[in-house]
Amino acid sequence: MLIHNSGFRKPAEFERHDRTWMIWPHRGDLYGAKLGAVQREHRNIVEAISQFEPVTVVVHPEHAGAARVSLGNLAEIVEFPVDDFWTRDCGPSFITNGHGKLSGVDWRFNAWGGKHSPWDKDDRLAARILAHVGAEARRSWLTTEGGSFALDGEGTLIVTETSILNPNRNPGVSKALAESELKAMLGVEKVVWLPGDPMDKETDGHIDAIGAFVRPGLVLFETNPDPADPHSWILAENLACLRRETDAKGRAFDVIPLEEAIEAEVTSEAFCRSYLNFYIANGGVIIPGFGVAGDARALATIQSAFLDRRAVMVNVNNIAAFGGAIHCITQEQPAIA
Secondary structure, eight states: OOOOTTTOBOOOTTSOEEEEEEEOOOOHHHHGGGHHHHHHHHHHHHHHHHTTSOEEEEEOGGGHHHHHHHHTTSSEEEEOOOSOOOHHHHSOEEEEOSSSOEEEEEEEOOHHHHTSSOOHHHHHHHHHHHHHTTOEEEEEEEEOOGGGEEEOSSSEEEEEHHHHTOTTTSTTOOHHHHHHHHHHHHTOSEEEEEOOOTTOTTTSSOGGGTEEEEETTEEEEEEOOOTTSHHHHHHHHHHHHHHTOBOTTSOBOEEEEEEOOTTSOOOSTTOOOOTTOOEEETTEEEEEEOSSTHHHHHHHHHHHHOTTSEEEEEEOHHHHTTTOOTGGGOEEEEOOO
């Protein structure tokens, strides 16, 4: 397989990790009266992941005391200036070269097209984390986020047009130019473009609420059975597009449908009701729950997809109100040979 970026590639999320990176939520101006509840859910997610692998939590220095009280011995704490807590999107995309060297892509970050200010500390966070672990930072000119792509570790990348090509991130950038940069930075051979989700007002249709690799060739894909819901048609359009594609090895994609949490109480315009926004850990998969009947069905579906891992569900109703879930607040650091 041809590998770009001087022999580096981004391992798939289901490959072995060294640890998980997260960020402690502290923004009272953004989360208001829900901040305490968001922090409690965050702590519960840290606890769930820590059963399977080490967790390092970045904490703004002004909030380190509160974080240490809440997290106790569940995680290592590292103090860096930070704006928000969506680690998937502002943290580094770790890459390895297969010979014991760790590096990372430092994407340009502008808070999903300037939706929340300030974001300058978050834009510098990837470089700080990479320096902390002694890894080289490879700065990309592309403005994007870690939740905007999914890859299989065998040369295939799936992205959405509504996110990557959005003029609020990359004005004037063509699909071909964006694709070239994604291939170069992540070490992939083929980029599969899905139309995305124009209804998503927070991330502009990140792939991590639409589809996720279980293993090469097999994708869990979000569905909505309600024909009266416009989101049902959006997801169906994305699935139809995926079914017309093949991966870097020439294989058609096998798909496991995963119904989104249509029974969840939607408490905001940005509410993320995606069970697919889970986190794959070493020996586990941490799944968002909403306290509805669909939780049990989603847990069973995901557990059957990951037979070699233990599925753990954590309630995320308060975090979900702000546009994301478990995948959005985590970032894996891959193990190296």
